Amino acid sequence: MASVAGVAVVMPTPEIRPAPPFVKFPDVLYNKYRLAILYELYAAGALEFVQLKADLKMRDGALATHISTLESSRLVTPKKDRYGARERTTYLITPKGIRLLREFFEHMTERGRIINE
Numbered sequence: 001m002a003s004v005a006g007v008a009v010v011m012p013t014p015e016i017r018p019a020p021p022f023v024k025f026p027d028v029l030y031n032k033y034r035l036a037i038l039y040e041l042y043a044a045g046a047l048e049f050v051q052l053k054a055d056l057k058m059r060d061g062a063l064a065t066h067i068s069t070l071e072s073s074r075l076v077t078p079k080k081d082r083y084g085a086r087e088r089t090t091y092l093i094t095p096k097g098i099r100l101l102r103e104f105f106e107h108m109t110e111r112g113r114i115i116n117e
Contacts, residue, residue, distance in 0.1 A: 025104050028073045033058065033066050038101045041076060041093035048090050067091060075100065 028034055036056050041047060047055070053063050070076040075097035079090045093101070 025100065025107075026073060028069055028075065029100065029104050031066070033062070034070055035101075035104075037063075037066055037070060037091075038075060038093060038097055041091055042098060042101055046079070046090045046092045048088055052091065070097070 029038075033056065037052060040052060040055055049063070049067075052058075052067075053060065056063065058066075067076060067078075071078065074094055076091050077094050079092060080087055081090070082088075
């Protein structure tokens with residue numbers, strides 16, 4: 001109970017709701033660059049290395065390292081083919097990558113909704 005100018009005021013008790021359980025996602029998702037790569041591939045379907053590099057404004061080495069991590073987790077897969085005299089690598093998001101990305105964004109959206117209430 002609070003007091004205002006000597007008058008007792010009953011403060012309403014805020015509604016306390018339990019937070020939804022925290023979902024643990026693979027550590028590979030907790031990186032803004034890897035999330036961006038997954039999202040780009042999800043939105044586009046497939047992209048060449050050079051296009052990902054340009055879209056995300058990343059250097060070759062950094063992008064290659066993050067893609068390698070995503071490949072090791074089986075979230076993206078490379079597809080190599082020949083284009084004229086040169087070989088090009090296109091990356092695709094795997095079904096596992098799609099599922100995890102959707103679950104991650106749904107979870108984070110729900111957390112954001114709860115915070116904004």
